[in-house]
Amino acid sequence: MPVEEFVAGWISGALGLVLGHPFDTVKLLGFFKGMSFPIASIALVNSVLFGVYSNALLALTATSHRQRRAQPPSYTHVFIAGCTGGFLQAYCLAPFDLIKVRLQNQTEPRAQPGSPPPRYRGPVHCAASIFQAEGPRGLFRGAWALTLRDTPTLGIYFVTYEWLCRKSTPDGQKPSSATVLVAGGFAGIASWVTATPLDVIKARMQMAGLKQRAYRGLLDCMVSSARQEGLGVFFRGLTINSARAFPVNAVTFLSYEHLLHSWG
Numbered sequence: 001m002p003v004e005e006f007v008a009g010w011i012s013g014a015l016g017l018v019l020g021h022p023f024d025t026v027k028l029l030g031f032f033k034g035m036s037f038p039i040a041s042i043a044l045v046n047s048v049l050f051g052v053y054s055n056a057l058l059a060l061t062a063t064s065h066r067q068r069r070a071q072p073p074s075y076t077h078v079f080i081a082g083c084t085g086g087f088l089q090a091y092c093l094a095p096f097d098l099i100k101v102r103l104q105n106q107t108e109p110r111a112q113p114g115s116p117p118p119r120y121r122g123p124v125h126c127a128a129s130i131f132q133a134e135g136p137r138g139l140f141r142g143a144w145a146l147t148l149r150d151t152p153t154l155g156i157y158f159v160t161y162e163w164l165c166r167k168s169t170p171d172g173q174k175p176s177s178a179t180v181l182v183a184g185g186f187a188g189i190a191s192w193v194t195a196t197p198l199d200v201i202k203a204r205m206q207m208a209g210l211k212q213r214a215y216r217g218l219l220d221c222m223v224s225s226a227r228q229e230g231l232g233v234f235f236r237g238l239t240i241n242s243a244r245a246f247p248v249n250a251v252t253f254l255s256y257e258h259l260l261h262s263w264g
């Protein structure tokens with residue numbers, strides 16, 4: 001199994017997250033001041049996504065990434081490979097994402113001096129507390145919603161990227177850096193626009209363990225959220241997700257393509 005796509009995915013994920021860091025810091029109320037937790041999680045997950053995607057395409061079309069410009073895979077194959085990458089990345093992402101959501105939802109950073117200390121002191125303390133209170137399965141709370149979010153939307157991600165690259169590049173040629181940047185940016189936006197409704201539900205299910213709020217399942221969470229707050233609830237965070245998605249994914253794809261190209 002070729003591993004260079006995993007390595008390129010790791011490096012490009014790390015570069016993307018450096019750009020996304022200011023957005024994440026705003027979203028996370030300053031809890032991700034350090035870079036070690038995001039690098040360990042997002043870059044690793046990006047490595048799984050791009051590595052699995054490329055190897056799934058190799059299995060489906062018998063073409064390596066070097067041959068794919070001359071023999072482009074069908075969009076159906078791109079979609080299936082993207083969904084496979086999305087499915088597997090969701091499982092790797094689940095514990096990290098749970099920790100992120102739990103830290104993000106702590107209200108303590110806004111608290112006044114003299115108020116009680118935050119429930120979680122940081123990512124490691126958060127993971128250990130969830131493990132103690134809810135057992136190992138607790139770390140995978142919301143994993144199903146994450147899988148449902150990431151499987152089709154990562155298919156859409158790679159199809160959008162390929163489609164935009166092919167539309168703006170003569171047949172058989174390598175897309176220019178500008179094309180890769182724009183296609184990568186719009187691929188990120190397309191994936192986040194479609195992912196946002198399930199992103200909202202996933203976060204609610206992940207918080208359920210903490211807030212003692214029991215949902216009977218994904219559907220129950222969707223229905224009761226929509227009943228109580230209206231359909232607009234499914235689009236919370238859409239603007240910041242999209243604003244973050246463009247630069248992060250433009251740089252992710254550009255560095256990924258450049259690394260693979262420079263390694264031959």
Ligand SMILES: CN(C)C(=N)NCCC[C@H](N)C(=O)O
Binds near residue numbers: 042046153245
């Ligand atoms: C859940 N969705 C929509 C995605 N994972 N989309 C792919 C973008 C990945 C990139 N690291 C980012 O954080 O934007």
